[in-house]
Amino acid sequence: MLEVEDIHTYYGDSYVIQGVSLRVPEHAVVAVLGRNGVGKTTLVRSIIGFTPPRRGSIRFKGVEISRQPAYKIVRAGIGLVPQGRRIFRSLTVRENLEVASLARPPGRASRWTPDSIGKLFPRLRERASHAGVKLSGGEQQMLAIARALLSNPELLLLDEPTEGLAPLLVRELHALIRTLKDEGFSILLIEQNLPFALTLADHVHVMSKGRIVYDAPPADLMHNEAVKSRYLGI
Amino acid sequence: MAYWLTQTFNGLTFGMLLFLLAAGLSLIFGLMRIVNLAHGSFYLLGAYLALTVSQLTGSFLLAVLGAAAVVACLGIVIERLFLRRVQNQELPQVLLTFGFIFVLEDIALWLWGAIPTLLEKPVLFAGSLQIGGIVVPSYRILIVVVGLLIAAALWALQSRTRIGAIIRASVDDEEMARGLGINTPRMFTWMFALGCFLAALGGVMGGALVGMYPGAGFEILVLALVVVIVGGLGSLRGAFIGSLLVGLLDNFGKALFPELSLFTIFAPMAIVLAVKPTGLFGRA
Ligand SMILES: Nc1ncnc2c1ncn2[C@@H]1O[C@H](COP(=O)(O)OP(=O)(O)OP(=O)(O)O)[C@@H](O)[C@H]1O
Numbered sequence: 001m002l003e004v005e006d007i008h009t010y011y012g013d014s015y016v017i018q019g020v021s022l023r024v025p026e027h028a029v030v031a032v033l034g035r036n037g038v039g040k041t042t043l044v045r046s047i048i049g050f051t052p053p054r055r056g057s058i059r060f061k062g063v064e065i066s067r068q069p070a071y072k073i074v075r076a077g078i079g080l081v082p083q084g085r086r087i088f089r090s091l092t093v094r095e096n097l098e099v100a101s102l103a104r105p106p107g108r109a110s111r112w113t114p115d116s117i118g119k120l121f122p123r124l125r126e127r128a129s130h131a132g133v134k135l136s137g138g139e140q141q142m143l144a145i146a147r148a149l150l151s152n153p154e155l156l157l158l159d160e161p162t163e164g165l166a167p168l169l170v171r172e173l174h175a176l177i178r179t180l181k182d183e184g185f186s187i188l189l190i191e192q193n194l195p196f197a198l199t200l201a202d203h204v205h206v207m208s209k210g211r212i213v214y215d216a217p218p219a220d221l222m223h224n225e226a227v228k229s230r231y232l233g234i
Numbered sequence: 235m236a237y238w239l240t241q242t243f244n245g246l247t248f249g250m251l252l253f254l255l256a257a258g259l260s261l262i263f264g265l266m267r268i269v270n271l272a273h274g275s276f277y278l279l280g281a282y283l284a285l286t287v288s289q290l291t292g293s294f295l296l297a298v299l300g301a302a303a304v305v306a307c308l309g310i311v312i313e314r315l316f317l318r319r320v321q322n323q324e325l326p327q328v329l330l331t332f333g334f335i336f337v338l339e340d341i342a343l344w345l346w347g348a349i350p351t352l353l354e355k356p357v358l359f360a361g362s363l364q365i366g367g368i369v370v371p372s373y374r375i376l377i378v379v380v381g382l383l384i385a386a387a388l389w390a391l392q393s394r395t396r397i398g399a400i401i402r403a404s405v406d407d408e409e410m411a412r413g414l415g416i417n418t419p420r421m422f423t424w425m426f427a428l429g430c431f432l433a434a435l436g437g438v439m440g441g442a443l444v445g446m447y448p449g450a451g452f453e454i455l456v457l458a459l460v461v462v463i464v465g466g467l468g469s470l471r472g473a474f475i476g477s478l479l480v481g482l483l484d485n486f487g488k489a490l491f492p493e494l495s496l497f498t499i500f501a502p503m504a505i506v507l508a509v510k511p512t513g514l515f516g517r518a
């Protein structure tokens with residue numbers, strides 16, 4: 001579904017992603033783990049087109065997307081749930097959802113509408129007319145996911161969805177991502193919460209200083225104390 | 235008493251005129267983070283174009299629509315060919331839009347000359363009315379009505395339509411809007427064109443009130459910038475309230491302390507900024 005091949009991404013002169021390759025197969029959850037500042041978000045920004053890589057290639061369903069503007073990449077079928085949620089602060093919950101569904105080119109059918117997504121997220125439906133940023137952290141995370149789903153993606157990029165959430169909500173989120181996986185989504189999951197990622201992912205990558213330093217099935221990482229202590233501080 | 239009422243009304247009229255400029259200036263800043271210094275030149279160009287169209291056709295309405303449409307198209311060209319290349323680069327944006335002031339005002343000078351001119355008012359609004367003991371030129375009433383209508387239309391667009399929700403989302407976080415599939419560059423072009431359209435509309439309305447002369451665009455730009463700063467960058471409500479405030483201050487300043495008229499505008503602006511650096515309705 002997604003093939004990232006040896007990409008190099010910069011912010012001005014600062015060289016952040018230094019040759020990363022990874023693949024997200026169809027219907028799979030692939031996790032990227034790593035400490036603060038190793039370039040996980042920059043990897044996401046490279047894929048979605050916010051900070052395009054200077055070198056390397058990114059193919060989505062066989063099509064090169066690394067030179068396309070972000071809005072086209074999204075319309076091609078990649079949904080973004082960004083770090084920090086980035087809920088639009090002057091919009092209500094409902095408007096936050098509508099904006100995503102309006103962005104879709106007319107005539108393109110979607111599995112979800114702002115109304116039907118309420119079934120998956122009943123609490124968002126109850127608070128439809130509240131300001132999006134007035135929701136609790138957990139509800140905002142749900143809103144960010146619902147919003148991304150309304151852009152009608154096949155692949156979801158989730159950047160540290162558990163950040164700042166209470167354990168109960170983390171469990172709820174876990175169940176949701178499982179559901180999405182069963183629904184057939186492909187997911188690239190960026191995480192610092194190791195157990196969360198290991199129990200969801202089909203394959204895990206560990207990042208350090210802009211490179212992938214380890215990749216394996218989750219069970220292997222679980223037992224690899226050397227990698228865990230060296231790169232994840234556990 | 236009649237004197238005060240007249241002055242107040244004149245101030246409000248001028249404020250409505252300022253609003254036509256300030257609304258676009260503020261919208262463009264809110265979305266694109268560009269302070270379009272050439273906005274006053276679009277105002278002046280609109281006025282001059284209206285002069286030509288009304289001389290050719292004799293119709294004020296055609297002059298308004300024609301001038302505003304031409305300036306809007308010019309805005310599209312300038313946004314696509316020039317401003318888009320300097321996105322998120324503040325200094326180049328300032329230099330570029332500042333440069334357009336000279337280019338556009340020189341073109342106006344070359345085409346329409348340096349002699350101050352006044353646009354002819356539409357016949358229907360050439361007279362005046364007696365309202366509550368004061369004589370009010372009906373053209374000034376027209377300006378107030380047009381200003382209120384535009385304000386209502388912009389408000390409805392922003393808060394009641396789907397496009398409005400997309401605009402507000404992009405003002406909040408343009409990158410995230412793109413990350414949901416919104417073609418924000420195309421929306422920028424349309425909103426820039428809308429701002430230019432309103433500036434030209436203001437120019438036509440103002441052309442029959444205060445007239446056109448070289449430098450008129452820059453003069454009104456300075457006042458519109460004060461409006462946007464006082465009202466809060468990117469806020470429509472701020473642009474409206476700010477316009478009325480500056481319109482009144484300008485009018486009373488000129489009437490009561492002619493030698494201090496700039497002071498009466500900039501001193502209140504300084505006070506507002508000292509108390510609320512983001513302007514009356516601005517957000518950090
Ligand atoms: N907009 C930017 N401009 C310049 N440097 C940046 C920018 N964003 C991030 N960086 C730098 O790039 C490096 C990687 O940052 P990135 O946000 O990708 O890390 P991360 O792995 O997502 O960290 P975290 O776990 O804290 O989210 C850091 O050194 C950071 O300071």
Ligand SMILES: [Mg+2]
Pocket residue numbers: 040041042083159160
């Ligand atoms: Mg990050």
